Amino acid sequence: MGKSTVSIKDVAAKVGVSTATVSNVFSGKKPVKDELAAKVRKAASELGYQVNRAASMLRSGENKIVAVVVPDLADPFFTSVIRQIESLAKQDGFEIILANSDNSVENESSRLDALLSWQPAGLIMIPCTDVLPKQLHTDVDGIAVVLADRVADKDLADSITIDNADAGNIAAKYLCELGHRNILLVASDCGIEPIRERSRGAEETVAGFSGSTFTIEAGSSPEIGAERLGKWMDRNAHPTAMIALNDMTTLAVLSCLAERKIEVGTGISVVGFDDYPWMIARRTPLTAVQQPVPQIALSIWQRLRARMNGDKSPPQAIELECSLKVRESAKPISANTENNTMQSEFDESLTVSIVPSARGKPIH
Amino acid sequence: MGKSTVSIKDVAAKVGVSTATVSNVFSGKKPVKDELAAKVRKAASELGYQVNRAASMLRSGENKIVAVVVPDLADPFFTSVIRQIESLAKQDGFEIILANSDNSVENESSRLDALLSWQPAGLIMIPCTDVLPKQLHTDVDGIAVVLADRVADKDLADSITIDNADAGNIAAKYLCELGHRNILLVASDCGIEPIRERSRGAEETVAGFSGSTFTIEAGSSPEIGAERLGKWMDRNAHPTAMIALNDMTTLAVLSCLAERKIEVGTGISVVGFDDYPWMIARRTPLTAVQQPVPQIALSIWQRLRARMNGDKSPPQAIELECSLKVRESAKPISANTENNTMQSEFDESLTVSIVPSARGKPIH
DNA sequence: TTGTAAGCGTTATCAA
DNA sequence: TTGATAACGCTTACAA
Numbered sequence A, B: 001m002g003k004s005t006v007s008i009k010d011v012a013a014k015v016g017v018s019t020a021t022v023s024n025v026f027s028g029k030k031p032v033k034d035e036l037a038a039k040v041r042k043a044a045s046e047l048g049y050q051v052n053r054a055a056s057m058l059r060s061g062e063n064k065i066v067a068v069v070v071p072d073l074a075d076p077f078f079t080s081v082i083r084q085i086e087s088l089a090k091q092d093g094f095e096i097i098l099a100n101s102d103n104s105v106e107n108e109s110s111r112l113d114a115l116l117s118w119q120p121a122g123l124i125m126i127p128c129t130d131v132l133p134k135q136l137h138t139d140v141d142g143i144a145v146v147l148a149d150r151v152a153d154k155d156l157a158d159s160i161t162i163d164n165a166d167a168g169n170i171a172a173k174y175l176c177e178l179g180h181r182n183i184l185l186v187a188s189d190c191g192i193e194p195i196r197e198r199s200r201g202a203e204e205t206v207a208g209f210s211g212s213t214f215t216i217e218a219g220s221s222p223e224i225g226a227e228r229l230g231k232w233m234d235r236n237a238h239p240t241a242m243i244a245l246n247d248m249t250t251l252a253v254l255s256c257l258a259e260r261k262i263e264v265g266t267g268i269s270v271v272g273f274d275d276y277p278w279m280i281a282r283r284t285p286l287t288a289v290q291q292p293v294p295q296i297a298l299s300i301w302q303r304l305r306a307r308m309n310g311d312k313s314p315p316q317a318i319e320l321e322c323s324l325k326v327r328e329s330a331k332p333i334s335a336n337t338e339n340n341t342m343q344s345e346f347d348e349s350l351t352v353s354i355v356p357s358a359r360g361k362p363i364h
Numbered sequence C: 001t002t003g004t005a006a007g008c009g010t011t012a013t014c015a016a
Numbered sequence D: 001t002t003g004a005t006a007a008c009g010c011t012t013a014c015a016a
Helices: A008-015 A019-027 A034-047 A053-060 A076-091 A105-116 A164-177 A193-208 A222-235 A247-259 A293-308 B008-015 B019-027 B034-047 B053-060 B076-091 B105-116 B164-177 B193-208 B222-235 B247-259 B293-308
Strands: A065-070 A095-100 A122-125 A144-148 A158-162 A182-187 A212-217 A241-244 A269-273 A287-290 A317-320 A323-325 B065-070 B095-100 B122-125 B144-148 B158-162 B182-187 B212-217 B241-244 B269-273 B287-290 B317-320 B323-325
Touching: A008 A019, A008 A034, A019 A034, A053 B053, A065 A076, A065 A105, A076 A095, A076 A293, A076 B076, A076 B095, A095 A105, A095 B076, A095 B095, A105 A122, A122 A293, A144 A293, A158 A164, A158 A293, A164 A182, A164 A193, A164 A241, A164 A269, A164 A287, A164 A323, A182 A193, A182 A247, A193 A212, A212 A222, A222 A247, A241 A247, A247 A269, A293 A317, B008 B019, B008 B034, B019 B034, B065 B076, B065 B105, B076 B095, B076 B293, B095 B105, B105 B122, B122 B293, B144 B293, B158 B164, B158 B293, B164 B182, B164 B193, B164 B241, B164 B269, B164 B287, B164 B323, B182 B193, B182 B247, B193 B212, B212 B222, B222 B247, B241 B247, B247 B269, B293 B317
Parallel strands: A065 A095, A065 A122, A122 A144, A144 A158, A158 A317, A182 A212, A182 A241, A241 A269, A269 A287, B065 B095, B065 B122, B122 B144, B144 B158, B158 B317, B182 B212, B182 B241, B241 B269, B269 B287
Antiparallel strands: A287 A323, B287 B323
16 A cells, blocks of 8 residues: 555545545535445545544644543553543544653643643543642643542632542441441552542541541552551551551552451451452452442543533532442451450550541651 | 634744744754744743644654554553553653553454544554454554554564463463462463463473363453352362463452452462562462563564664564562462362363363353 | 745635 | 635745
């Protein structure tokens, strides 16, 4: 085949029609007689013609492309959301261009620039921190924007988030009702609003049961999380239960416990976060707070589509509810055989201080 | 700000220079006096100007965009590869457009059409089966193509794969040296060449130790995999060891064993596939065959870049080696306390027949 | 070093 | 229903 430079002109010439007609056959914007259309299609496929999106986009201003920026492509929560968005987008004839901000604000900003130069019809962004890149305040007038998951400023654009405080509450309430009163909250990064909220929700609930919590900041990789958490565990009396505040810290908690041969459930009760196949591929399947991933993706796409279709209403802040998937990693306190003799309170004499029912100070 | 229709003309007008100069400032293709360039940049940012990629691409024919098609965005192996490719691409100024074929050949073909109409400079594809969509044989003359992971026809384009037979061999050899002779091979889909190869590699090695293997086809989701495997386990004598042939089947194996309260390692030895954080977040950390993900991504990008730079040499087939990450899920046969009394051979009387050292027939 | 102007492939307008 | 033609915003000869 030739140099892949088959244009609408070549097709038009071959069939003996105008370029406009060929264009209309493919865009469907104006009716073309079936017979003619068939001829055009035939000629096009013989020549190996493909519409040139760039030309089409330049002329029409329409683009059918949506930019997606996420903080971490290695985080299965984000990829599971992306996966569904991609599928929804495809149904509406949109293509996805993807960028990873790698949890860095500078990256986020530069990647955004790059994506925006494609003049996408829409932008879906999961910010990596509470502070949004400045382009979002200036450069995005023409384009539809939906923010998700980590959204500090809900007045800027539509946002899809979960009820994070309640997510914390759900986990805490369940543990408290099982009799737990000393609960360790394992956060990734307290600079992230949803994490703070989850922590706060759990703290308040535990306080309501006259229990105490402590929040540890474990970072956003399972490896360093396990290490930080391990250090803390080695220096402090153990809690009877732990709540991991996202998927990464869930892994950190489990790794840390595994290294120390502490049994999940019977040793220390654990409530994890999110829902992944590995959570049931264990001797003690993990009880976890589940985010409604399909609804999150759907809401994101619906909002974006509305905006792309010209919806000019004020920003909507959609908040979705989480639920608790009860499996076997959290047990009633009386069933705790290994640890519950050795502490009823955290040991306050140790290096790291206890902050019951307060926004936990990070431990480094 | 205005209707985001700030063009190079507006900038040129504001500064009082020609559009060519503005273009050169941003593209850097021709030198522009520093002083002037600074003025242009200033004006551009004041006006909120952004290059219009579509126009630029249309005129220059250069595109700086790479299409990526993978079979499953929920599979962490693929996302970990994508993640690295995205980062490499970014360094070279390329954007990634992403599509998910969802393990369907029709999808693969239609998604490919959509992506190709962007006239990307390159295409990276992880095929979902051995049969490649026909466009790859015709439509891609101008564009650079690299195939990865599942590549049946290595003469069509550059390919990056792993030595799949050896991957199977590595796992099998390790287990055999621990004394195992009855090994169950858990495949996802034997229609996928690499999976067949892994299976074959393991079979041959075990046969060399005078052991026997059986290959079960578990499908490509952990859930149905666990179920199929479970059914088989309930009807057949248990092997002393299992090898999971990819990440999904690793989960299937572990789930199945967990449901049946069979201890990993002491009950049945397990060698998994790939490397993920959850593998060490377990009481018995998982021994697994590791694919060299960073090298895979790097090789893919290097080949693609070479092609995009005009390399016309014959297709290269790059094959990378796997390694075994030894942890604790495979134990010497003598340490098997639960099961090794009850079988030394598979029970051939049961419904599912044994196919020692043969390409296992799928079980449905 | 900078300016002028043509043209990339498509779609939109207007006329037939 | 179809055709002719201008225009989208940019890059690139070529001229100055």
